[in-house]
Each structure stands twice: as C-alpha cells, then as structure tokens.
Amino acid sequence: MIVSGREEPPPDPTPEANAQLLLRHRLAAAAADLYAAAGFTTVVQDIVIGDDLPAFVSLVRTRPFHVVVLAPRADVVAAREAARPKDGYGPWTVEALDDWLRRRAPRVGLWLDTSDQTPDETVDAVLDRLDAARVDG
Numbered sequence: 001m002i003v004s005g006r007e008e009p010p011p012d013p014t015p016e017a018n019a020q021l022l023l024r025h026r027l028a029a030a031a032a033d034l035y036a037a038a039g040f041t042t043v044v045q046d047i048v049i050g051d052d053l054p055a056f057v058s059l060v061r062t063r064p065f066h067v068v069v070l071a072p073r074a075d076v077v078a079a080r081e082a083a084r085p086k087d088g089y090g091p092w093t094v095e096a097l098d099d100w101l102r103r104r105a106p107r108v109g110l111w112l113d114t115s116d117q118t119p120d121e122t123v124d125a126v127l128d129r130l131d132a133a134r135v136d137g
Contacts, residue, residue, distance in 0.1 A: 008090035011100070025052065029059035036062040047097070050104045057108060057135055066133035067109025068126050074098040076115040109133045 007017040028044050035042040048056045057067060072080075078094045081087070110133035114122045126133070 010091040011096055021052070025056050025059055029056065029061075032060055033062050049097070049100045051106075053105050053108050063136070065135055066130060067135050068133050069101070069105070069109060069111045070114045070122065071101060071111050072113060072115040109135055 002020060007014060007020055009017045009021045013021070024046075025048065028046060032042040032044050042062070044060075053067070053069075057065065074094050077098065081094060110126070110129055112122065112125055112129075114125075117125065
C-alpha cells in the first residue's frame, strides 16, 4: 500500500521496515474489525510470522477469532513459486521464510501442511477443523 518510500521487511528489518509492517498489520486488523462490525465474515490473508503473529492477534478486536497457518513444505512452495509469473518473496528465500515460520513462530491457531492438497481440499480441512483455529487472546 506504500509506493514511495516502501521498505520490504527483510530477514533483518530496519526500524522503518518494522514501522511499515506494523502499520500494515494495524490497517488490516482495523479493516477486519470494521467489516465484522458491519456483519461480514472477514478473512485477512497475509504472511504474519514470528512474534508478529500473536501481536497481530491482539490487534484484531472481533471475537470469535480464528488463525489458520497454511504451511506447505518448502520444496512444494519453491515449485509453486517457480510456476508463478511474479516473485512474492522480495529479499527472502523460500527456505529462509520457511525457517522463520517453523522455528520462530509461536503455534497459534490451526497449522495445516497443505503440501498435498488442492485449494478445495484446503478449504474443507479448514472448515472441518475450525474449532482448532479459534484463539481468544
């Protein structure tokens, strides 16, 4: 959403990159709450890892609140990325992001290995296990 002066959050972010990421998370949480207050079921899709995950959960005020982490294997992500026309990782590698996700992110909500699932199967798995995705904090 920031065009001029945007800093992608690298593995070792600058204070400005951190500030921009926090702003992005605050805006997403506020939008989710406003849509929910208007009666909509709201889904926020983003990459929120490490300590940012519980911090994001605390930004969203609407309850009940569910967190679903889609965590396919790194080799599967790399193959999917190779088939896409754009690079969605900026300064990250698939392996570095996978490491952050698996080793530094607290286990909040429902974590699914979607490596061998179609999108429809992933939706079914989320809906079947929605109770496991519920967070209260």
